[in-house]
Amino acid sequence: MIRPLARSLPMLALGGSIGTPPEGIRAEVMVVSTFDELSERADEARGRIVLFDAPFTNYGRTVQYRMQGAIAAARAGAVASIIRSVTPYSQQTPHTGTMAYADDVRRIPHAAITVEDAEFIHRAIDRGERVELHLRMEAKTLPDTWSRNVVAELVGSEFPNEIVVLGGHIDSWDVGQGAMDDAGGVVVAWEAVRLMKELGLRPRRTVRVVGWTNEENGLRGGNGYRDQHMDEVDDHVLAMESDGGVFKPAGFGFTGSDAARAMVEDIATLLDRIEAGAMGPGGGGADIGPIMQLGVPGMGLRVDGTRYFWYHHTASDTIDKLDPHEVALSVATMAVMAYVVADMPERLPR
Amino acid sequence: MIRPLARSLPMLALGGSIGTPPEGIRAEVMVVSTFDELSERADEARGRIVLFDAPFTNYGRTVQYRMQGAIAAARAGAVASIIRSVTPYSQQTPHTGTMAYADDVRRIPHAAITVEDAEFIHRAIDRGERVELHLRMEAKTLPDTWSRNVVAELVGSEFPNEIVVLGGHIDSWDVGQGAMDDAGGVVVAWEAVRLMKELGLRPRRTVRVVGWTNEENGLRGGNGYRDQHMDEVDDHVLAMESDGGVFKPAGFGFTGSDAARAMVEDIATLLDRIEAGAMGPGGGGADIGPIMQLGVPGMGLRVDGTRYFWYHHTASDTIDKLDPHEVALSVATMAVMAYVVADMPERLPR
Numbered sequence: 001m002i003r004p005l006a007r008s009l010p011m012l013a014l015g016g017s018i019g020t021p022p023e024g025i026r027a028e029v030m031v032v033s034t035f036d037e038l039s040e041r042a043d044e045a046r047g048r049i050v051l052f053d054a055p056f057t058n059y060g061r062t063v064q065y066r067m068q069g070a071i072a073a074a075r076a077g078a079v080a081s082i083i084r085s086v087t088p089y090s091q092q093t094p095h096t097g098t099m100a101y102a103d104d105v106r107r108i109p110h111a112a113i114t115v116e117d118a119e120f121i122h123r124a125i126d127r128g129e130r131v132e133l134h135l136r137m138e139a140k141t142l143p144d145t146w147s148r149n150v151v152a153e154l155v156g157s158e159f160p161n162e163i164v165v166l167g168g169h170i171d172s173w174d175v176g177q178g179a180m181d182d183a184g185g186v187v188v189a190w191e192a193v194r195l196m197k198e199l200g201l202r203p204r205r206t207v208r209v210v211g212w213t214n215e216e217n218g219l220r221g222g223n224g225y226r227d228q229h230m231d232e233v234d235d236h237v238l239a240m241e242s243d244g245g246v247f248k249p250a251g252f253g254f255t256g257s258d259a260a261r262a263m264v265e266d267i268a269t270l271l272d273r274i275e276a277g278a279m280g281p282g283g284g285g286a287d288i289g290p291i292m293q294l295g296v297p298g299m300g301l302r303v304d305g306t307r308y309f310w311y312h313h314t315a316s317d318t319i320d321k322l323d324p325h326e327v328a329l330s331v332a333t334m335a336v337m338a339y340v341v342a343d344m345p346e347r348l349p350r
Numbered sequence: 351m352i353r354p355l356a357r358s359l360p361m362l363a364l365g366g367s368i369g370t371p372p373e374g375i376r377a378e379v380m381v382v383s384t385f386d387e388l389s390e391r392a393d394e395a396r397g398r399i400v401l402f403d404a405p406f407t408n409y410g411r412t413v414q415y416r417m418q419g420a421i422a423a424a425r426a427g428a429v430a431s432i433i434r435s436v437t438p439y440s441q442q443t444p445h446t447g448t449m450a451y452a453d454d455v456r457r458i459p460h461a462a463i464t465v466e467d468a469e470f471i472h473r474a475i476d477r478g479e480r481v482e483l484h485l486r487m488e489a490k491t492l493p494d495t496w497s498r499n500v501v502a503e504l505v506g507s508e509f510p511n512e513i514v515v516l517g518g519h520i521d522s523w524d525v526g527q528g529a530m531d532d533a534g535g536v537v538v539a540w541e542a543v544r545l546m547k548e549l550g551l552r553p554r555r556t557v558r559v560v561g562w563t564n565e566e567n568g569l570r571g572g573n574g575y576r577d578q579h580m581d582e583v584d585d586h587v588l589a590m591e592s593d594g595g596v597f598k599p600a601g602f603g604f605t606g607s608d609a610a611r612a613m614v615e616d617i618a619t620l621l622d623r624i625e626a627g628a629m630g631p632g633g634g635g636a637d638i639g640p641i642m643q644l645g646v647p648g649m650g651l652r653v654d655g656t657r658y659f660w661y662h663h664t665a666s667d668t669i670d671k672l673d674p675h676e677v678a679l680s681v682a683t684m685a686v687m688a689y690v691v692a693d694m695p696e697r698l699p700r
Contacts, residue, residue, distance in 0.1 A: 010665075091441040091666035092526075116668045176442075315360075316441035318466045 009117045011082075012096040012175065013139030014066060014110045015217060024136035025049070025080050025109065031122045035064075035072055046077035049133050053118040056088040059309060063097070070110035071102045080109040080135050084118035087309050092116055095313045096173050098217060109137055147171070149221050150211035152190075154197055156342065158204035163232065164342040165208045166192065166240035166334060169215035169222075169287050176317035180308060184322055184330075185242035186211045188301070192335035203343035205237060212287035215243070219286060226290035233294050237348045238341050241285025242301040242334065245308040248326050249276040249301060249333040253283025256297030259349040264299070267340045276333040278302065295350060301334060359467045361432075362446040362525065363489030364416060364460045365567060374486035375399070375430050375459065381472045385414075385422055396427035399483050403468040406438040409659060413447070420460035421452045430459040430485050434468035437659050442466055445663045446523050448567060459487055497521070499571050500561035502540075504547055506692065508554035513582065514692040515558045516542065516590035516684060519565035519572075519637050526667035530658060534672050534680075535592035536561045538651070542685035553693035555587060562637040565593075569636060576640035583644050587698045588691050591635025592651040592684065595658040598676050599626040599651060599683040603633025606647030609699040614649070617690045626683040628652065645700060651684060 030048040032038045038050065050073040052065040065083045073081035085095035092114045101107045121131050150170060156162060168185025172178020193209040196202075212221030226233070240252075251271065254264055264279055271277040284298035292298040303326075311317040341348055380398040382388045388400065400423040402415040415433045423431035435445035442464045451457045471481050500520060506512060518535025522528020543559045546552075562571030576583070590602075601621065604614055614629055621627040634648035642648040653676075661667040691698055 090670075091443050091660065091664070092668075093441050116666065116670060119670055120668070310441065314441070316443075316466065318442075318470070320440075320466060320469055 009113050010092050010094050011137075012094040012112050013137045014096060014112060015098040015173075016101060016141060017099070017110050017137060017139045018107050019140050020080070020109050020135055020137045024134050026132065026134045027079050029121055029125065029131040029133050030078070031125050035068070038072055038076060042076040045073065048078050049080045049082060049135060050076065050078040051113075051118060051121060052081065052083045053122045054084060056086065056309070059086065062086050066097050066112065067100050070099060070108055071105055074105040074108045078108060080111075082111050082113050082133075082135075084115055085112045087115065087312070089307075089310045090115035091316075093314050093316055096175060097313045109135060111135070111137060147213040149213050149225055151208060152193065153206050153208040154193055154202060156205040156207075157202045159347070160206050161232065162205040162235050162237050162347060163208050164205055164238045164240070164338050165210055165236060165288070166338050167210035167212060167287065168242045169213070170211035171214050171216050171221070172317070173216055173313045175313065175315040176311070177319055178317055179319045179322055180245040180311050180317050181313065182215070182243045184246035184327065185301070188242050188246055188327065188330045188334055189240070191331045192338055195331065195335055196339060201339065203339055204345070205342040207338055207342050210287075215286050219290070222287035222290045225287070226294065229291075233291055233296060236291060236296040238299060239288035239291055239296045240299045240301070240334065240338060241288045242330065243285045243287070244301065244303055244305055245311070246322050246327050246330050247303040247305065247307065249274075249303050249330045251276050251278030251280065251302050251333070252299045252337065253280045253302055254297070254299050255281075255283050255292060256348075257350055260297050263348060264337070264341070267337060270336050270340070271333055274329055274332060276329065297348060297350065299337070301330060303330065359463050360442050360444050361487075362444040362462050363487045364446055364462055365448040366451060366491060367449070367460050367487060367489045368457050369490050370430070370459050370485055370487045374484050376482065376484045377429050379471055379475065379481040379483055380428070381475050385418070388422055388426060392426040395423065398428050399430045399432060399485060400426065400428040401463075401468060401471060402431065402433045403472045404434060406436065406659070409436065412436050416447050416462065417450050420449060420458055421455055424455040424458045428458060430461075432461050432463050432483075432485075434465055435462045437465065437662070439657075439660045440465035443664050443666055446525060447663045459485060461485070461487060497563040499563050499575055501558060502543065503556050503558040504543055504552060506555040506557075507552045509697070510556050511582065512555040512585050512587050512697060513558050514555055514588045514590070514688050515560055515586060515638070516688050517560035517562060517637065518592045519563070520561035521564050521566050521571070522667070523566055523663045525663065525665040526661070527669055528667055529669045529672055530595040530661050530667050531663065532565070532593045534596035534677065535651070538592050538596055538677065538680045538684055539590070541681045542688055545681065545685055546689060551689065553689055554695075555692040557688055557692050560637075565636050569640070572637035572640045575637070576644065579641075583641055583646060586641060586646040588649060589638035589641055589646045590649045590651070590684065590688060591638045592680065593635045593637070594651065594653055594655055595661070596672050596677050596680050597653040597655065597657065599624075599653050599680045601626050601628030601630070601652050601683070602649045602687065603630045603652055604647070604649050605631075605633050605642060606698075607700055610647050613698060614687070614691070617687060620686050620690070621683055624679055624682060626679065647698060647700065649687070651680060653680065
């Protein structure tokens with residue numbers, strides 16, 4: 001016996017999703033915890049809605065179900081796929097984000113439900129019930145339109161052609177306000193440079209703040225920046241990004257040569273007194289990735305990430321989640337590092 | 351210029367709310383932070399929707415806006431009232447709950463919006479914008495229907511007419527699953543008694559577990575229990591309740607004579623090794639309140655309440671929020687106290 005769920009589920013269509021037909025798709029749910037489980041039970045998926053109920057381990061691993069879920073489900077013959085939202089914590093909060101389709105399989109609707117509902121459906125099926133969902137989505141992909149990076153700079157006093165660039169991305173998903181992802185990051189970088197100006201500080205090298213556009217849907221801003229500034233990429237001394245939410249800062253991650261690392265570690269000790277002097281490996285950011293691939297040393301602000309994925313790509317990513325004191329600490333952290341690298345007599349080596 | 355909000359707000363009608371007309375109510379929002387502010391600016395409220403944006407201090411104080419908000423707003427001539435949900439934390443989570451109307455003022459619609467939206471509207475108005483809301487609610491109060499307390503007991507071996515009663519309430523608001531409020535409390539009490547039975551323990555006095563019905567909407571279960579057991583109220587040795595969510599237990603609050611307190615404090619030391627041996631003042635619970643008023647000593651389970659109001663009366667009050675180990679600790683805490691009081695040679699004095 002199929003017992004229809006007698007309520008509507010909080011749900012978000014995933015980026016790139018096609019709409020369902022106006023009457024929706026009504027089908028029985030098949031639940032799996034992993035891609036491997038879907039492979040093993042692929043013969044059960046035909047005509048069904050596949051639910052990927054993959055508990056959060058880390059973002060990189062868990063987000064695979066959002067990215068690749070529709071492809072895997074379609075290959076098995078499913079009519080639609082839904083995922084448990086990518087988060088370690090939920091208050092009935094669906095999370096959106098980008099996803100992929102493949103050319104050789106049908107583009108089926110793909111959506112995210114809440115952790116609570118994914119577990120609820122999973123429990124029901126585990127105890128032998130059949131769960132049917134009526135899926136209706138009105139998401140559609142609109143044609144591209146123009147948007148622009150926002151750029152401001154404090155021109156260097158001695159080496160104006162040498163650049164320290166810092167920023168975040170000004171776009172966000174169309175839920176909430178994108179306060180953590182990544183308006184806060186842009187404000188922190190912007191405020192760091194604004195404070196230099198207000199204090200009458202003009203470093204030897206140019207400090208440039210950028211609000212990169214369209215990170216979420218294809219890195220268009222970061223790629224565009226690289227293309228437009230190709231002639232000065234070699235003079236980018238350092239690229240810094242804040243895109244992990246604004247919480248209490250711990251320091252940075254850094255990607256560059258050993259010689260450069262020794263110098264930035266030395267500078268970072270200035271931040272020890274606000275407990276932000278750490279300099280870990282593997283630093284960077286989505287928006288500065290394109291110029292880092294051309295050899296620019298990269299640095300990403302590291303913050304206490306405990307709650308970042310609670311808000312990431314949700315309606316609850318709103319300005320109240322930012323703590324003014326933690327924002328101020330993050331500004332100080334970015335400002336000190338950017339200023340010293342821009343102002344020191346020698347150029348940061350590659 | 352009025353700028354209409356171009357999106358729908360997550361909202362919950364509050365208990366007792368009447369519906370709005372089918373076409374809804376469209377009016378400008380007036381925001382106040384306190385009842386006092388509404389009194390001072392009462393002349394601005396006529397024809398408006400009053401938003402009470404009162405930040406959470408403690409439940410008792412903040413819930414007054416849910417309870418009394420519609421009365422105060424109607425007295426000032428408002429057409430509807432909305433409140434900031436009663437919670438210290440929000441992920442766009444509206445909270446419902448009971449409310450009051452008064453006979454001498456109009457019964458206007460009353461609803462709860464999220465903390466995020468209350469602050470958003472408040473900020474907009476503070477910077478000079480006018481905010482208009484189109485309020486549509488389909489809430490209605492249905493006629494009463496029958497429900498029943500659920501009662502089970504382990505009859506005492508020596509003084510079967512003397513009773514230790516423990517329990518929680520089996521109803522919840524019609525959002526989420528009521529897992530914290532108060533299914534978890536019922537399960538903890540039930541499990542405490544079930545374990546006694548499984549272990550072959552039969553205390554001298556009767557241990558009775560009760561799932562009280564309809565606590566949320568008028569204490570009908572607790573009042574009914576008192577009325578139906580009036581002839582044995584004097585033989586109720588102790589009444590215990592768990593209605594603060596199931597988290598890590600700290601002990602109990604107790605209301606009774608000094609002589610009884612000395613004894614239960616002594617018993618509670620058995621729980622020190624699981625850090626649940628505290629015995630504070632002012633213990634009790636909504637469901638056992640009616641018999642406590644007739645002289646029965648009362649005890650309420652105390653737990654770490656940090657997150658209780660995150661879930662209270664919301665769609666996110668679901669079973670995943672309970673930690674199995676913390677549930678087990680709470681069961682142990684209730685079981686030890688109930689068993690010793692029921693089994694000790696002397697009767698707990700009044």
